[in-house]
Amino acid sequence: MQEAKAAAASRKKLEAVSKAQAHANAAAYQQYQSAVQLVQQAKYDKAITALEKLLPSAPPELVERCRMYIATCRRQIATTSLEFDTPEERYDYAIAQLNQGFYEEAREQLMAVAGDVPQADYVFYGLAVLDSITGRSQDSLSHLSRAIELNPRNRLQARSDGDFQNMVDDPRFTELLYPEIP
Structure with missing residues (x-):
């Protein structure tokens, strides 16, 4: 009990x-x-x-x-509280953020550089890579097109850039990188 x-x-x-x-x-x-x-x-x-x-x-x-x-x-x-002396410093920081997977911070910084230096092909190339990685194919194509327009050598670089792996099956991507093929 x-x-x-x-x-x-x-x-x-x-x-x-x-x-x-x-x-x-x-x-x-x-x-x-x-x-x-x-x-x-x-x-x-x-x-x-x-x-x-x-x-x-x-x-x-x-x-x-x-x-x-x-x-x-x-x-x-x-x-x-970050301050950059040059657009190149801001770009380098943005790429470091991109490589670490902080995509929104990278996008914010790259867009700021694009606003400051609208003729910087490398910034548009960086945005194209970022957009490809984050699945924004239309934005990636637009930014890559702008990068190629500013510097045609970006077309050759993009052909072998593994960061565009998400885009290889997109016919618009192929057309942009290989315009000479009918």
Whole structure:
């Protein structure tokens, strides 16, 4: 009889702990959602604060996501304070971002250089590569066409550039790179 009472008390205790844990997890997910909204609104400082506050009590499945968002926010804060002395420096930074997979940052920087130096064929070539990698085939074709118009040697370079792998089956791409073939 004593054992049955102890077992029942133990079950009740486990149920209470389980309910408390479920409630804490629900609250953590709600805090996480609020922090992600801050990131989406570009309120990076507030998002970092919210995410760091959440980290100690976050369920294991949220911990890595929180850390990733914290790193993203810090990177965004750092990039907004970047200053470039020349368009070439900005271009180099954009290509580094592209190579690291930060496509939106790369696009933003390349577009800024294109605005500053509209005759820079290498910028349009970089945009064409970025568009190809990100599946924006029409934009890739437009930018590559502009790059070739500014510097016909870009046609030869694009023929052997692996970054255009997504475009090789597109007849418009073939037509742009091999206009002499009927």
